[in-house]
Amino acid sequence: MMNKKPKIVILGAGYGGMMTASRLQKANAYQDAEITLVNKHNYHYQTTWLHEPAAGTLHHDRTRMLIDSVIDTNKINFVKDAVSEIKTDEKKVILENGELEYDYLVVGLGSEPETFGIPGVNEHAFSIRSVNSVRLIREHIEYMFANYNKEEEKHDDYLHFVVAGAGFTGIEFVGELSERVPELCAEYDIAREKVKIYSVEAAPTALPGFDEDLVTYAMNLLEDRGVEFLINTPIEEVTAEGVKLKGGEEIKSRTVVWTTGVRGSSILDKSGFETMRGRIKVEKDLRAPGHDDIFVIGDCALIINEEINRPYPPTAQIAIQQALTCAKNLKALLAGSEKLQEFKPDIKGTVASLGGKEAIGLVGSKKLFGTTASAMKKVIDNKYLYQLGGMPLVLKKGKFNVF
Amino acid sequence: MMNKKPKIVILGAGYGGMMTASRLQKANAYQDAEITLVNKHNYHYQTTWLHEPAAGTLHHDRTRMLIDSVIDTNKINFVKDAVSEIKTDEKKVILENGELEYDYLVVGLGSEPETFGIPGVNEHAFSIRSVNSVRLIREHIEYMFANYNKEEEKHDDYLHFVVAGAGFTGIEFVGELSERVPELCAEYDIAREKVKIYSVEAAPTALPGFDEDLVTYAMNLLEDRGVEFLINTPIEEVTAEGVKLKGGEEIKSRTVVWTTGVRGSSILDKSGFETMRGRIKVEKDLRAPGHDDIFVIGDCALIINEEINRPYPPTAQIAIQQALTCAKNLKALLAGSEKLQEFKPDIKGTVASLGGKEAIGLVGSKKLFGTTASAMKKVIDNKYLYQLGGMPLVLKKGKFNVF
Incomplete structure (x- = not known):
């Protein structure tokens, strides 16, 4: 028993999981533990860049890297599989094609789109969340342009693009798309004025929470590029034909991109953790309450900004900082110490x-x-x-x- | 009346119409006649190159050129419009947005896909016939690849490509597609063996009429690239799910490209000309029988290869040669001569x-x-x-x- 190394399992190779693995590798933690990183794909991608390949302004390969080009798989095991459930009482993770035992678990399972229960979102809207999903958005947009001139009867809705949500991701995507549209018009022989980009936001402002001068600058600039803002305008339903707005108006569109925010991972709910919209309110040392062997980082971790008594929005910045703390705390545990570092975001x-x-x-x-x-x-x-x-x-x- | 110049109207800016216009311009025929070229688009494209942009191996802009970059529109009028009908008794052409009178008419209206009455072709199959149609094929193929990994349940038919017809165009397209597939697999993270390219031909051989050694070379090469040939296999129906073959077998596919040959223009039938599958059997001087003021060239013209007593297949090569004869004969008519040159194809x-x-x-x-x-x-x-x-x-x- 003495010479059996403890097992660390890291779930997810997003910002949090990837950086944790990289730090543990650099700190030579693999000498004291058997470390395994689990991820659905054999690559890591930069979620915060995905609005670019979605619009087609950057190739998706620029946003991703093979995991084994960053992680030395002689030091850290890599398992390409999807996580189904965490069985905390058995200290086991159920994968689609197997299972893994752990002594310490790092949960970095990322987020899922938040639909707020609005009907039709899952069926008819695109989301900016993975290489696969943004590659499809790019191709779908090009396909709409290619179809437009091919058909005798012109379908103007092919050239209407609705971006639901004018938060960070929505605005960044609209920015890229408005840059791409003139290129697409040239490529497919279509007059620019035929193309409509709608930025639809339920809140009373675009980029809620952002400085007002910056919001004004962004909106003016995007309007100059032809973006139409519909602020204070909740979407009531997404259909195959477009979106229905509160008040009864409808925008005909074949391309609705849903960017109204994210929730944590449904795997956590399924595994019996207490969550708020898929996120676990973690202890100061990033461990899940009642689970001294489980760290939760990234979009799955809920931490409160005590200055305003509201949760920090989940960002790459915070996920990366959490990974540094998490790796240090794991090192401490491996060394037999119980004095763990407290996480303090530094925005x-x-x-x-x-x-x-x-x-x-x-x-x-x-x-x-x-x-x-x-x-x-x-x-x-x-x-x-x-x-x-x-x-x-x-x-x-x-x-x-x-x- | 004496100083009124005769009107020459050229319908279509394909190989035949474009070359006729270019030759008349070079021969300064615009000094003796008012010449008008009519075309649906403001560009000319090379039909024989279209299998490349269809597969995505060449950009479609490489296959086309603005008409006014080749034709001097101070010398030859250009009208961008689609032809609806020729009224021979009134010496008038009806366009979608107007009409034109003529003294001499050159018909170069090109071809339409030949469906042989097989159900579902017009509704469900793509064709390689214009910049718009091949751009759509390229985008459709990419869209299928992009969808494949996005969907949880895998649809193998997204990656099955059926090319109906192993004639010249079908084989050329299959050749390009088999070159492109490895690139697409890399781009969309798909294993090559998932992708199927079927070349389906009703005749007992691919490239019917071609030399046997060459056919063998082509088929071996394409099979090495993973193309599956179904020779002697008529297609009975095209559906939204794929093709039904004679004998009851079915190939599931979302992408059926129809290349089983062409017929002439349905505008000719509509205008009361006697045609064989949309083609007019022209006199030796390329005029339509009974119409001394109408030349017919390119895919609309039927000429017999007397050595074998069968029609020459319509090709760019013949269309270009016909244009040279047609331009000379128009010059002769303008000069008051009735001695017109006979057309002899030089294959x-x-x-x-x-x-x-x-x-x-x-x-x-x-x-x-x-x-x-x-x-x-x-x-x-x-x-x-x-x-x-x-x-x-x-x-x-x-x-x-x-x-």
């Missing part, structure tokens, strides 16, 4: 890209606009790659301004 | 591309294989561009071997 800022060389951002209390913000966005993206895989990964997958 | 050879650097061909009695044939194909393509627009057009739109 450095937020930058939203608007397509092309445009962006808006808030770094500390400083507002950034246009190319300055856009450059900052690239710095943030590259910093993550640096943390994960050092300079080689930055050079391979990073974003650079081409002068 | 220099036939080359079928097989994708990549592969092709087969017969030039005179010489059989060509592989890269030799492929190089010859490019020479033929470039020769047409040279005839049409001189060296500048060859350099702009030509095909070159890149060493």
